[in-house]
Every structure is written in structure tokens, then in C-alpha cells.
Amino acid sequence: MVFDPGHADFHGSFTEDGQPNLLLKYLQRQSPEVLTRIARSVSPEIRQIISQNVQGLVGGLPSEDFNVQIATDRDNLAGLLASAMMTGYFLRQMEQRMELEMSLDDLV
Template structure:
């Protein structure tokens, strides 16, 4: 097994110098990785659709012609709420993947 505990990627050193480690990390990513990270996960999209339908009402389109009237301020709040929910769900999904990866790594190291 490789010991990576003493490795220090370049982007981790910038936070001590007053820079943003997140910004430095993003600059190290390839365009392909950035494009992949920019695409929403299908599970997140489904949950977002469900949440927005729940907020607006869930009448089926094929049977009802629904019109929603709101103010610009309320529409802005709805958008902000949807964006925050999306960020939360995306972070939760990433954490789930990380935890699964860590569990698999732990099981692999226990087998050695």
C-alpha cells in the first residue's frame, strides 16, 4: 500500500500564504474534470424536480393547464431556495460517494 500521508499537493500550500486553497485547487483541475463536475448528478436532478413540484403544486400537465402568478421578489426567493437545495443535495451526494470510497478503502486495508 502506498503511503500518501507525507505528500503535500501544491494547492494545499497556498492557504498558509493568504491565498484561497479552493481557488488554487480548481486551477489544478483539467478542463475535462471541470466539465464533469459542472454536470449535475441525475439523482440530485430528480430530487430537485420533486422539491420544486412540491413547492409549486403537483397537478399533472397532461390533464391541467396550470398558470402560476407571482412577484419578482417571490420568484427570486424560489430560485434562491432551489439553488441552495441543489448545493446541499450535491454536497450530500459527494459526501456519500466519499464515505463509500473510504469504506471500500478501509475494507481493502483490513484484508491486507
């Protein structure tokens, strides 16, 4: 599943101060292929960390042993998704930094 910024009911059209959300407008101009390519470029390590983070936020009961159902409202779900996205961006930046440092260590 890939983030769909073009969805008509997307809740983040404006910032808290009432200004247009420029990032959302930028994302809406991107083709689905670009968004899919970016989503697929995330490493398995980042996916695992985000998955563990989200499981920690909503509860870590194993689905194979429990019939877990979670109910929330739109704002809380949006907050959870925003948190997961920000975690992903942060982790990708840290991963790139680690790779750069490892490359520099190899040169020394």
C-alpha cells in the first residue's frame, strides 16, 4: 500500500494556522509511479523498525494468538500515520548518514 495524497477526503489540506499545506500540494503533483518507487526504496531494516514502532503504539499482542481489533477516530489515526511517516524519514536520513560514515571509514 502506498500513501495516496490525492484522496479527496485527506485531512491535512491546511496547516494549523490555516495556510495551505505546501507539502501536501507537492505530493499531489507527483505521479503514483514516483510515490510507489519511493515507498519501495525503503530498506527492510527501516520497515522492521517502523513496524515495531507502530506495534508498540497500538499494542503488541500477536495476531495469531489474539483477535485484536483497534478502534480510533480520524484525528488519532492521522497522527499515527504522520508519526510513522516521520519515523521513516528520520530513519532513512540516519541510514544514509551511517552509509556515508562507513564509506568515509573505508577511505581512511
